[in-house]
Amino acid sequence: MNLLALLDKAKTKLRDDDPFFQERVGLVLDILRSKGTIPYKRCSLNGGLHRQVAAALVMAHESGVSIDVTTRRSQTLHEQGYSTKVLEYCDIMVKDKFLISQTNKAEGRLWLGNVLNTYLDHPLAA
Numbered sequence: 001m002n003l004l005a006l007l008d009k010a011k012t013k014l015r016d017d018d019p020f021f022q023e024r025v026g027l028v029l030d031i032l033r034s035k036g037t038i039p040y041k042r043c044s045l046n047g048g049l050h051r052q053v054a055a056a057l058v059m060a061h062e063s064g065v066s067i068d069v070t071t072r073r074s075q076t077l078h079e080q081g082y083s084t085k086v087l088e089y090c091d092i093m094v095k096d097k098f099l100i101s102q103t104n105k106a107e108g109r110l111w112l113g114n115v116l117n118t119y120l121d122h123p124l125a126a
Contacts, residue, residue: 001065003056003090004082010055021058027119029054037092049083057098060112061120067099067110 013021029050032038038050060067067090071077074084090106093099099110112120 001060001063002068002070003086004070004077004080006056006059006065006067007052007082007086010052010059013059014051014055021055024058024120025051025055028057028116031115031119032093032098035096035098037096037098038089046083046085049085053086053089057112057116058120061117067112069107069110072105072107 014025029038032050032054033040038053039046056067069087069090072087074087077084077086087106090099090110093113094101094104094106094110097113098116099106100113101110102108
C-alpha cells in the first residue's frame, strides 16, 4: 500500500478508541525509540508524527501489505501535507532492519522486518 495512503489511514485509526491498536502502536514506537530509529528527545514536538509512523507500520502488518514508497521528493511530501521527516525515519528503519528494502534506503516496496513481525505476531501484543 502506498506510504502516504497508509499514513492517512493510520491518522484516522489513531483517532478511534481502540485500546488494542493503541497498545500495538505504543509497542512499535517503544521498539523504534529503544534503537534510536525514531528519536525520543523531541517527543513533545514530533510525538504525533512518531505515533502516526508507528501506526502505519502496525496497519501494514495487520493488513499483510507492503509499504510502497513511490516518491522520495521532499517537495512532493511537503506539498501533500506530510512531514519530510517520514522518509528520513524510513531510511533509518531500513538501515536498522526494521523495514526490508531491495536497496539500502526506503524506496520501492518495503516489508516489515523480523523484529517488528515477531513482536506484532506475539499473542501478548495482540
